[in-house]
Amino acid sequence: MLNRDDNELLTQVGLGTPMGDLLRQYWMPAALSEELPKCDLPPLRVKLLGEKLLAFRDSTGQVGLVSEVCPHRGASLFFGRNEESGLRCVYHGWKFDVGGHCIDMPNEAPDCPLRKKVKLRAYPCSERNGVIWAYLGPREKPPALYDLEWNQQPDNIPFMWRNYRACNWVQAMEGDIDSSHINFLHRTLNFDDLSTVPGVPIPGYAATGVRMLQEAGIPRLEVQDTEAGVLHTAARNLGACGDYYSLE
Numbered sequence: 559m560l561n562r563d564d565n566e567l568l569t570q571v572g573l574g575t576p577m578g579d580l581l582r583q584y585w586m587p588a589a590l591s592e593e594l595p596k597c598d599l600p601p602l603r604v605k606l607l608g609e610k611l612l613a614f615r616d617s618t619g620q621v622g623l624v625s626e627v628c629p630h631r632g633a634s635l636f637f638g639r640n641e642e643s644g645l646r647c648v649y650h651g652w653k654f655d656v657g658g659h660c661i662d663m664p665n666e667a668p669d670c671p672l673r674k675k676v677k678l679r680a681y682p683c684s685e686r687n688g689v690i691w692a693y694l695g696p697r698e699k700p701p702a703l704y705d706l707e708w709n710q711q712p713d714n715i716p717f718m719w720r721n722y723r724a725c726n727w728v729q730a731m732e733g734d735i736d737s738s739h740i741n742f743l744h745r746t747l748n749f750d751d752l753s754t755v756p757g758v759p760i761p762g763y764a765a766t767g768v769r770m771l772q773e774a775g776i777p778r779l780e781v782q783d784t785e786a787g788v789l790h791t792a793a794r795n796l797g798a799c800g801d802y803y804s805l806e
């Protein structure tokens with residue numbers, strides 16, 4: 559059992575915290591591409607590592623991830639207009655591009671030096687295979703985006719979703735690693751109505767998947783060190799066909 563201080567150290571991830579600094583060294587998924595389907599649509603609220611951010615797709619299709627708070631007088635840019643390659647604050651009209659640069663300041667003279675100084679906090683994004691990744695770290699040039707098996711597949715990956723978990727990242731990670739709970743907690747007695755399965759995102763979750771996990775109740779857990787970190791798998795014997803099914 560962790561004491562209170564260790565627990566705080568591990569779970570607090572805001573700017574300037576030790577664990578926040580560590581996690582900011584890595585790219586992280588921020589949103590699904592389908593949540594920003596077209597250019598110049600209203601921004602999407604995204605909360606990452608305790609930061610209130612907005613994602614938006616500008617007129618050229620580029621994705622921006624910026625602070626929700628306007629650097630002028632603190633109005634929420636969530637209510638701003640995403641127009642002509644920038645997000646315009648509704649309060650005084652300052653407009654910011656995906657890099658956080660102020661590109662219009664209608665309440666100041668055109669040569670106002672302030673425009674070059676003002677910067678909205680903005681993070682680099684990269685979009686691949688239906689997922690928008692963000693790098694919140696300090697490096698001017700972010701590291702290369704990970705080449706994971708699933709993010710190099712064709713664009714038609716059938717099973718991708720984003721959900722809200724009311725817990726800290728450690729609790730979520732522990733739950734994911736603890737694969738053997740799936741057979742019990744996420745079981746169903748009625749395959750015709752998967753909405754009764756706790757924690758299963760509906761739609762998009764095939765009945766065969768739930769049945770398979772339920773019937774293969776004893777996962778074989780394996781852990782491997784890799785260059786990118788630790789690879790954890792829970793393999794289940796599918797019996798009749800003699801194959802193993804792995805969750806990673």
Ligand code: FES
Pocket residue numbers: 628629630631632633647648649650651652
């Ligand atoms: S508060 Fe955003 S432009 Fe003034």
